[in-house]
Amino acid sequence: MSSIRPLIPLLVAAGILLGGNGLQGTLIALRGAQEGFSPAVIGFMGTSYFAGFLLGCMAISRIMKAVGHVRSFSALAALASAGTLLLILVIDPVMWSVIRFVTGFCFAGLFTVMESWLNSGVQNHDRARVLAIYRIIDIGSVTGAQFMIPVFGAGGFTIFAIMSIMITLSLVPISLGDRSNPKPPEEVKLDLARVWRISPLGSIGCVAVGVTNSAFRTLSPVYAEQIGMSVTDVVTFISVGIIGGALIQYPLGYLSDRWDRRKVLLLTTTLALLSAFSIAFLAGSAPLTNFVLIFIFGSFAMPLYSLSAAHANDRADKDEFVLVNAALMLFYSIGAIVGPFAASAAMEATGPHSLFVFMGCVYAVFVLITIYRMGVRSAVPEGRRGHFIALLRTSTVFARLARRKGDVLAETATVSQRLTNASEAERK
Template structure:
């Protein structure tokens, strides 16, 4: 434990950031609904965050190299905190879209700072434990943060202030870490052609994950409200879907390392597809059926990003893994920009069940594409894979390095 003690401030900072971000995603959707925003406009606001996140992923490394970790973190945390308060002062769709775009840029940078700093501090002996603790912090912070909404209520100013406080307080642990400052990270290059050349299936898969999972995160609260759930039930609905994401990560990852990884991608996609059908046509307004359905959906849909990343790395040449990592995050961002926007228009036109009908159509298309790729390209034998399955967060490219085996860290 003593070897992990220097990492506690960084992990505490990550927990505060992840919790605040998870709370804000759900709260903004519900508050916008209460303020009279149309569902399509709520989708536009959600898209603002994802556009900003994509921009931040491209430019944040340059900012860290220019100003250092702590200065970058301080500036971005202050801007994100101010943006939260400005959303309270200017309750307007255009203003909220702008503030969410700014916050997307900031959070891409904030996560990159924490994860690049963690990468600089971990050793091979502490890497696995650090990764496990970080995933626990992620899961616990996002799940618990949802319940601040029914505890405080979506009306009034309190949750805006709490989110702003969380972003401000995230400065405290990282500011009190030891004086040693890690070296500036290597610049992350983005070449969108590389991932497509390495694996068209992984490219399409990352876009699909953005189209579907981001739509759930942005519009899941709108769906739950539309079928008559209380605020507490909405928080539970979102928590169940997020928590379920960890249940099948390792079983699916284990079998994907032993079998044709595309087969496991197909199984996970079919599971998410079947769960989406259940939510769209069977669950109706029954809360317990919806909880069961979203648990199954999260269990199958959430591991897809990690499975697609692992499949891309199966085909990557030595030295390409960093580019593949950047590419998977970038293409996920593209899907995350388009998905909530299109899904919100569907909800406006056809009602809450349209959210999962939309996802079912996207997932069915991805199943068909996966089958077509299996027919035109041989799978990589397990014995020839340089990198196994890794349970990844879509926070920054530096998380991929943190999760990588020691032998692959330098790629």
């Protein structure tokens, strides 16, 4: 425990940011609906957020190299905090879309700085423990923060002020808890074509999950509000889906380590499809029925990203873990840009339940692609199959933190071999 103690300030900051980010996503949808914004407008705000997030993922390494961890974090947190207050000062869909773009950029940078810092401070033997703590913080803070909305209400200034305070307070542990300000990480090589060749199925899976998960996180509050749920029921609905995915992810991962991972991916996607259609056609407006079905939906929809990534990593070389997962994060972000706006168009055309019809159709396409890929490519031999790791979609550098001991050793050996070869070439 003593080796993890220096990381506690970073983990505290992570909890504050994860909670604030999750709270803001839900509140934007609820408050936007109350202000009369259409689902298409709210969907476009979600698209704006993920477009900013994608740009932030690609730009933050240069910013960190220029000014360091602390200054990068401080500048981005100040922008995100100011943007949060501006949301309530100027209630306008165009302004909100611009702010959500800036906020997406800021949060991508904040998570990258924080996870880069964690990666530099964690010992290899503590990685699994730190990842487990980080995952608990993620689920606890995101679901817990949602319930501030019914406590303080979505209609006034207070909840926006609280979000701004949360983002600002994340600066305190970062500024006072660690003065090491480590060397910025090397830029992650983003070779999308290479990763696509390694695993077309894993890449397509991350795009599909980006489309559906972003649609769910952006528009599920609108769905719940439009079918007549109270504010408390809305946040419960969202939280139950997130918790379902957290609880079932590891059993599915355990199963995928022992079977052909594509079979588990096919089964999980099929169950996500069926549960999405069940919500669309069977749930109606009864809160309890929706809670039960969204728990089932979340149980199978949320783990799909990690399952797709695990399959892609099975196809990659040991030293390509970081490269592959950085690219998969960008594939996810590309899908996430498309998802909210496309789903909101369906909701505008045919009503709130079409959100889940849209997601079910995306899963149906992915099922067909999975069946096709299973027919044209053999399974990964059991000896090459790695262990499942639950991945967060917070930054492209999360893969560095999630690396397993064997991956670190393999990557180190590869780098050492390259340096040796370069030295020999120079001597010649």
